[in-house]
Amino acid sequence: MNRIEIKEVYQQAQSLDGQRIVVAGWVRTVRDVKNFGFLELNDGTCFKSLQVVFEQNTIDNYDLVAKLNTGSSVMVEGTVCFTPNNKQSVELKATKVTILNATDETYPIQKKRSSIEFLREIAYLRPRTNLFNAVFRVRSVASFAIHKYFQDHGYLYVHTPLITTTDCEGSDQMFKITTLNFDHLPYTKDGHVDLSKDLFGKQAFITGSGQLHGEAFALAFSKIYTFGPTFRTEKSNTKTHANEFWMIEPEIAFCDLDGLMDIEEDMLKYVVQYVLDHCPEEIAFCNQFVQHGLKEKLETLVKSDFVRIDHKDVIEILKKADVKWEFQPTEGGDIAKEHEKYITEYFHGPVFIQNWPKDIKAYYMKLNPDGKTVAAVDLVVPGSGELMGGSQREEDYQKILSRCQEMNVDVKAIDWYLNLRRFGSCVHSGFGMGFERLVMYLTGIENIRDSIPFPRTPSNCQY
Amino acid sequence: MNRIEIKEVYQQAQSLDGQRIVVAGWVRTVRDVKNFGFLELNDGTCFKSLQVVFEQNTIDNYDLVAKLNTGSSVMVEGTVCFTPNNKQSVELKATKVTILNATDETYPIQKKRSSIEFLREIAYLRPRTNLFNAVFRVRSVASFAIHKYFQDHGYLYVHTPLITTTDCEGSDQMFKITTLNFDHLPYTKDGHVDLSKDLFGKQAFITGSGQLHGEAFALAFSKIYTFGPTFRTEKSNTKTHANEFWMIEPEIAFCDLDGLMDIEEDMLKYVVQYVLDHCPEEIAFCNQFVQHGLKEKLETLVKSDFVRIDHKDVIEILKKADVKWEFQPTEGGDIAKEHEKYITEYFHGPVFIQNWPKDIKAYYMKLNPDGKTVAAVDLVVPGSGELMGGSQREEDYQKILSRCQEMNVDVKAIDWYLNLRRFGSCVHSGFGMGFERLVMYLTGIENIRDSIPFPRTPSNCQY
Numbered sequence: 006m007n008r009i010e011i012k013e014v015y016q017q018a019q020s021l022d023g024q025r026i027v028v029a030g031w032v033r034t035v036r037d038v039k040n041f042g043f044l045e046l047n048d049g050t051c052f053k054s055l056q057v058v059f060e061q062n063t064i065d066n067y068d069l070v071a072k073l074n075t076g077s078s079v080m081v082e083g084t085v086c087f088t089p090n091n092k093q094s095v096e097l098k099a100t101k102v103t104i105l106n107a108t109d110e111t112y113p114i115q116k117k118r119s120s121i122e123f124l125r126e127i128a129y130l131r132p133r134t135n136l137f138n139a140v141f142r143v144r145s146v147a148s149f150a151i152h153k154y155f156q157d158h159g160y161l162y163v164h165t166p167l168i169t170t171t172d173c174e175g176s177d178q179m180f181k182i183t184t185l186n187f188d189h190l191p192y193t194k195d196g197h198v199d200l201s202k203d204l205f206g207k208q209a210f211i212t213g214s215g216q217l218h219g220e221a222f223a224l225a226f227s228k229i230y231t232f233g234p235t236f237r238t239e240k241s242n243t244k245t246h247a248n249e250f251w252m253i254e255p256e257i258a259f260c261d262l263d264g265l266m267d268i269e270e271d272m273l274k275y276v277v278q279y280v281l282d283h284c285p286e287e288i289a290f291c292n293q294f295v296q297h298g299l300k301e302k303l304e305t306l307v308k309s310d311f312v313r314i315d316h317k318d319v320i321e322i323l324k325k326a327d328v329k330w331e332f333q334p335t336e337g338g339d340i341a342k343e344h345e346k347y348i349t350e351y352f353h354g355p356v357f358i359q360n361w362p363k364d365i366k367a368y369y370m371k372l373n374p375d376g377k378t379v380a381a382v383d384l385v386v387p388g389s390g391e392l393m394g395g396s397q398r399e400e401d402y403q404k405i406l407s408r409c410q411e412m413n414v415d416v417k418a419i420d421w422y423l424n425l426r427r428f429g430s431c432v433h434s435g436f437g438m439g440f441e442r443l444v445m446y447l448t449g450i451e452n453i454r455d456s457i458p459f460p461r462t463p464s465n466c467q468y
Numbered sequence: 469m470n471r472i473e474i475k476e477v478y479q480q481a482q483s484l485d486g487q488r489i490v491v492a493g494w495v496r497t498v499r500d501v502k503n504f505g506f507l508e509l510n511d512g513t514c515f516k517s518l519q520v521v522f523e524q525n526t527i528d529n530y531d532l533v534a535k536l537n538t539g540s541s542v543m544v545e546g547t548v549c550f551t552p553n554n555k556q557s558v559e560l561k562a563t564k565v566t567i568l569n570a571t572d573e574t575y576p577i578q579k580k581r582s583s584i585e586f587l588r589e590i591a592y593l594r595p596r597t598n599l600f601n602a603v604f605r606v607r608s609v610a611s612f613a614i615h616k617y618f619q620d621h622g623y624l625y626v627h628t629p630l631i632t633t634t635d636c637e638g639s640d641q642m643f644k645i646t647t648l649n650f651d652h653l654p655y656t657k658d659g660h661v662d663l664s665k666d667l668f669g670k671q672a673f674i675t676g677s678g679q680l681h682g683e684a685f686a687l688a689f690s691k692i693y694t695f696g697p698t699f700r701t702e703k704s705n706t707k708t709h710a711n712e713f714w715m716i717e718p719e720i721a722f723c724d725l726d727g728l729m730d731i732e733e734d735m736l737k738y739v740v741q742y743v744l745d746h747c748p749e750e751i752a753f754c755n756q757f758v759q760h761g762l763k764e765k766l767e768t769l770v771k772s773d774f775v776r777i778d779h780k781d782v783i784e785i786l787k788k789a790d791v792k793w794e795f796q797p798t799e800g801g802d803i804a805k806e807h808e809k810y811i812t813e814y815f816h817g818p819v820f821i822q823n824w825p826k827d828i829k830a831y832y833m834k835l836n837p838d839g840k841t842v843a844a845v846d847l848v849v850p851g852s853g854e855l856m857g858g859s860q861r862e863e864d865y866q867k868i869l870s871r872c873q874e875m876n877v878d879v880k881a882i883d884w885y886l887n888l889r890r891f892g893s894c895v896h897s898g899f900g901m902g903f904e905r906l907v908m909y910l911t912g913i914e915n916i917r918d919s920i921p922f923p924r925t926p927s928n929c930q931y
Contacts, residue, residue, distance in 0.1 A: 008722055010690065012622060029722045030690070031892045048721075049689035050622055078892040080722075106863075106893040129681070129884045130891065132688035141685070145625040152615050159475060159513055162608040166922040167630070167674075167697045168643075168712050170929050180631075180645040180667075182674060184701045187644075187653075187661040198650040204643075204701055204711065205929035211630075211645065211674060218592070218922055218931065222604070225595035226512035227473065227493070233697065234630045238647045238667060248667065249631050258511075259471055259492045259543075400569075421592045421931055428593065429494045429541040430569040459629040459681055466633050466668035468681065468884055 006082065012050035014085065018095040022087035028055060028097065029080040029105070031133060034116055037071040044070065044102075046081065052138060052286040057081050059099040070102045076112045076133065078105040121455060128459050128468050136294065139287035140456065143280055144444045150279035151232060151253055151440075154272050160255065161226040164233065165215030170207065171418050178237050179210040180248075211236045215254050216369075216435060217422045220398065223256035223433055224425055230255040232440075240463050244452045247441065249461040256435035262371075262380040262397045265434040266357050269384055269393050270311045273355075278307050280447055287448075296449025302388060303447070309354040316340070316361045316378070319348055326351075337362040340383070345390040355386045368408040370396040382436075389446045395436025402426035469545065475514035477548065481558040485550035491518060491560065492543040492568070494596060497579055500534040507533065507565075509544065515601060515749040520544050522562040533565045539575045539596065541568040584918060591922050591931050599757065602750035603919060606743055607907050613742035614695060614716055617735050623718065624689040627696065628678030633670065634882050641700050642673040643711075674699045678717050679832075679898060680885045683861065686719035686896055687888055693718040695903075703926050707915045710904065712924040719898035725834075725843045725860045728897040729820050732847055732856050733774045736818075741770050743910055750911075759912025765851060766910070772817040779803070779824045779841070782811055789814075800825040803846070808853040818849045831871040833859040845899075852909045858899025865889035 008027045030048030040061045047054040061067045073079070082101040088094055113119075113127050114134065124131040131137045155162065168182065184204045185191065191199040200208050215231040222229045231254040239246055257268065281288060281303055292299040323334035323344050332341040340348075340358060348356050359382040360373060370379035380397035399405040405426055409416050416423060444456040454460040459468050471490045493511030503524045510517040524530045536542070545564040551557055576582075576590050577597065587594040594600045618625065631645065647667045648654065654662040663671050678694040685692045694717040702709055720731065744751060744766055755762040786797035786807050795804040803811075803821060811819055822845040823836060833842035843860035862868040868889055872879050879886060907919040917923040922931050 010622070029894065031688070049624070050691070076892045078894045105895075106890075108891050112891050129684040129888070130688075132685055133892075138688070141626070141689070142624065144627070145619075148625050148627075149615055149619045152612055156608075156612045159473070161512070161604065162611050163604070163921055164607070164611075164697070164714055166712060166924060166931070168699070168924045168929060169922075169931075171931065180647060181650075182643040182645050184643060187663075190650075190653075200650075204703065204926055205924070206927045207929070209929050221592040221931075222595055222921065225494070225593075225601070226604070228513070234627070236631070240667065249629060251627055425592070427569075428571050428575050429539045429596075431492065431541045432568075458626055458685065459632075461629060461631045461668070463667055464669045466631060466670070466672050468629070468632075468634065468684075 008080070010050040011046065011048045011053070011055045014055055014095060014097070015051060015053060018085070018087045019089075021085040021095075024085050025082065025100070026085055026097070027080060027082045029078070030055075032073050032075060032077045032079060034075065035071060035073050042067075042071050044073070044079075044081075044099075046079065046097075047133075047138075049132075049138065052135075052142065052290065056096040057083065057099050057102075058096055059102055064099055064102050066102060066104070069104060069107075073104070074108045074110070074112055075114055075116055076108040076130075079103060080105060121452075125454055125460075132458070135290060137455075139284075139290045140444065140448050140450055141458065142287050143284050143291075143447050144456065146283050147276055147280050147443060147447055148232070148440070150276040150283075151272075153279070154275045155230045155255065158228070160228040160230045161222065163215070163219060163222045163229045163231050165212070165218040165222075165231045165254075167212050167234065168205075168209050169212045169218075170205075170209055171217060171422065178213055178239065180236050180238055182209050182211055213237055214252070214437065216256065216437065217419065219254050219256040219435065220422070220433065221425060223258045223435070224429060224431070227258045228255070229257075242463055245442075247453045247457065247460050247462055250453070250457065251440035253438045253440060254435060256433065258431055258433045260434045261432055262359060262382060262434060265395050265397065265436060266311070266313060266359075266382060269357075269382075269395065269436055270355075273384075273392070274307045276443070277303050277447070281307070291448045291450075296388075299449045306355065306386070311355040311357055311384070312352045313357045313359060316358055319344070319356075319358050322351060323347065337364060339365055340385075342390055345385040349385055349387040349390075353387075355384060358383045358385060366396070368412045368414050369398050369405065371399045372404060372408065380434075386446060389442060392442050392446060393436050393438045395434065397432065397434040400426055400430045400432055402430065471543070473513040474509065474511045474516070474518045477518055477558060477560070478514060478516060481548070481550045482552075484548040484558075487548050488545065488563070489548055489560070490543060490545045492541070493518075495536050495538060495540045495542060497538065498534060498536045505530075505534050507536070507542075507544075507562075509542065510596075510601075512595075512601065515598075515605065515753065519559040520546065520562050520565075521559055522565055527562055527565050529565060529567070532567060532570075536567070537571045537573070537575055538577055538579055539571040539593075542566060543568060584915075588917055588923075595921075598753060600918075602747075602753045603907065603911050603913055604921065605750050606747050606754075606910050607919070609746050610739055610743050610906060610910055611695070611903075613739040613746075614735075616742070617738045618693045618718065621691070623691040623693045624685065626678070626682060626685045626692045626694050628675070628681040628685075628694045628717075630675050630697065631668075631672050632675045632681075633668075633672055634680060634885065641676055641702065643699050643701055645672050645674055676700055677715070677900065679719065679900065680882065682717050682719040682898065683885070683896065684888060686721045686898070687892060687894070690721045691718070705926055708905075710916045710920065710923050710925055713916070713920065714903035716901045716903060717898060719896065721894055721896045723897045724895055725822060725845060725897060728858050728860065728899060729774070729776060729822070729845060732820075732845075732858065732899055733818075736847075736855070737770045739906070740766050740910070744770070754911045754913075759851075762912045769818065769849070774818040774820055774847070775815045776820045776822060779821055782807070782821050785814060786810065800827060802828055803848075805853055808848040812848055812850040812853075816850075818847060821846050821848060829859070831875045831877050832861050832868065834862045835867060835871065843897075849909060852905060855905050855909060856899050856901045858897060860895065860897040863889055863893045863895055865893065
């Protein structure tokens, strides 16, 4: 008899009623009620487990099954029993339970609920819990929703390089890579490590952004997006920083800042709605156990109109606010987390903060006619703060050169990027979205370490 | 007036007939026929360019437009002229041509066809050519087809870590990463570089495979796949090796080697058919200019039944063949490129070669009852050789331990991975597909450097 998935058992419960089937999976709990027992079986194909009923009279290894530990793998043959209008609408009456691999008392996850911090220590087993089953399903579905949105809208998916010698984030934030043997490093005559002996013949890094390469492709395909891993060497042990994270970076030719905000808003609403539609049980679980009000938060987002406001007007509102700030809002200054929180509460929804002081933003952002601000935009959302950051790019060759000089950017290292402004340049814009931020927003999870399968943070690179 | 995409012009040509529209893009060619001219405009939203007709009497900058160089960016306002039953079925009669950015004679791509080797040197501009427009569109569409196949079939997409301290390919093949300053390296008392001072407190690498981490997730979700970048330090300057490439690694619980081959075959046919359906112009172009017979090759694959044959039987066939081999086929030995070629021609189609000698395969592959072979399988396809490699994994704790000892694998470094065999182990299988190999197969492109946007090979890490 062929095994079927627990997801299929639920989907076809009515037609399977009375049928004999085989399922396999991992034991969540076993309850022995003398002569018969209940076994919760989960195979990860859907959020829900399947209740298996086993009886002393029916199976020949009752005592072994009744003593099974959480995490054991079993295969169960049995008859489907469907009860309409019953909370536990389907169960499987076992005729045979084959124990594939029984865990012993050293199995780290036991019946009682484990703390999220403890589960973080066993990253290779935590997907077997309800919480991480939900979070990683949402992560997978949201990934696909992003691909589907951009592909349906005619964007080209570009695999920008991970190994790079040019990067828009600056090399002091980047991991160096090497094939040299640390115990036998080659040296140049003047006493430096001789990087010409390395595989690429020079210092290479792993990237912090695909934007520069993405722009090159946008100036050929009009609309492109990247979706891949990025890296930062930041030594921050906070809830929102990881050294490895995934980013989505769309880039659109013939598109200005207003057009960019239209895309950001449309895309985010699509992805949120897609997750609501495709992960109802996972969202319900997170709503109950992770963040109360999560579902309403997401449903509200989809229906809301995002506010668009200039940075300077945000500062005005913050200054007028009757709040004792930790960081005083200033006209030329950044927007702190506490400010983001205030401003999303002030507007009861997501806010695009646009036209930022040029001195706190990157060289590639388009200088506005005022000469003081750049056409940059951050999207801040209730509960999570900044979710996306983007800008119209400076498309004028001379202007971007001057900005590079002003900001001490090494123009030689990015000459090809600057050349894009000489070879068919045009108005173009793009944004970046940290994918873990989105997963945290979608699930209510508060620590980035719980939004990514095997998190990498300072001093922490296990598994 | 809002700009519309050239793709939309073609899709809605009939209803747009006689309408005024605005398009924007990059000039491919300009032909000046005195008093009027033709301009081929491409915006990358579809493979085809749009023919713009401009007349001296109609636009006010005729002379400038007539002299435009390839690569210049323009915006064109004009009237759509649709002619049914005409090869050039739609053209745009310009009423206004705005020159956004005119290239000069330093623009590297000129009207005449450039060699593929030359274009490789200008990776940031080559997507503006027909060839790379086609290849990178196919790459994007094939990526989505892979996601769609696995998501539609209930697989979980897992972002396995790029930074890792454990890897199934062995650390001698891996790039080391570091945040240490090469000019001021810290040393331990006994004279080694002090890696405890590095960001993760030990030596970390960028990964060559997500398999080990993927298995952990398969033993929670039953069916998972990865799709991400992987790295090898190989110093091979061949047409098929790159130091950075993308891989797809599905892993399936409760699935044996036969089940795995079913999935590989089904997935590959789906992806090929999807590309045929969604990239007809790109495939037609590659069929004409890259590989004659490409389209037929792909259509044949979708309809064929893949052969399944044991490694030892392949060796028999090779030995009997009337061919002077460069590498003599032997029973315990590997299958060389020339052998792969022969065997796919022998069977006129794709061939699964299964049950390989254990000594030339990895420790994690399931030992067959004969004690000599492992349940591994390579898929070889006509014209491209090996496209996928997979195996049933050894699920028995003691057996995998013995194999590790036999093959000198450091069991301490992968204790968590081995523990999966103690904590709810089950039959499971997985495979890896190098994505560039697939792109090369789909487009007929012969050099891996032309299948990836910014290739990284030894001594070559530009852009």
